[in-house]
Amino acid sequence: MRERKVTWGPVQQATCLIVEDSEFDSKKLTRVINKSLGKMKVEIATTLRSARRVLSQAEMSLILLDNNLPDGLGANFALELSRDARLANIPVILVSDWPSPFMWEKAASAGVFYVLNKGEFDGRYVHEALKLGLKRRREMN
Numbered sequence: 457m458r459e460r461k462v463t464w465g466p467v468q469q470a471t472c473l474i475v476e477d478s479e480f481d482s483k484k485l486t487r488v489i490n491k492s493l494g495k496m497k498v499e500i501a502t503t504l505r506s507a508r509r510v511l512s513q514a515e516m517s518l519i520l521l522d523n524n525l526p527d528g529l530g531a532n533f534a535l536e537l538s539r540d541a542r543l544a545n546i547p548v549i550l551v552s553d554w555p556s557p558f559m560w561e562k563a564a565s566a567g568v569f570y571v572l573n574k575g576e577f578d579g580r581y582v583h584e585a586l587k588l589g590l591k592r593r594r595e596m597n
Contacts, residue, residue, distance in 0.1 A: 470517030471497040472582075475507045475533070476551075477525050481574060485520050485551065492579025503527045511537075516546050518586060520577075521568075523552035523559050531562035538566040545596060547589030551577045 476482040501507035523530040569585040
């Protein structure tokens with residue numbers, strides 16, 4: 457089944473941060489974003505430190521986050537994001553090779569929208585996370 461490309465208007469000016477240390481996986485995630493959303497800008501960070509730098513310099517519409525990174529766990533970073541008023545409303549999808557029960561628990565505490573195995577990640581999760589994120593921001597205002 458071929459996935460339909462959807463135009464989201466303002467999302468085309470939006471940016472997705474992919475926090476992933478594997479070049480292969482970051483390219484795969486970027487392809488899913490481009491295929492499902494068209495012209496959404498993508499920023500890649502290979503460490504949590506570089507992700508923090510990117511987040512301090514630009515606004516993100518979505519974060520795709522690996523759990524096992526060279527300088528820490530994505531689930532812990534998701535908790536960190538949830539405690540920052542400026543970053544807490546960004547939809548986060550945790551995409552990992554081996555989701556663990558501990559990761560699920562931390563992700564739920566952090567308000568992560570989805571915890572997915574990299575093999576099951578596709579555009580429908582991106583669309584739904586963006587919709588839920590927009591709804592969350594409206595409720596907060």
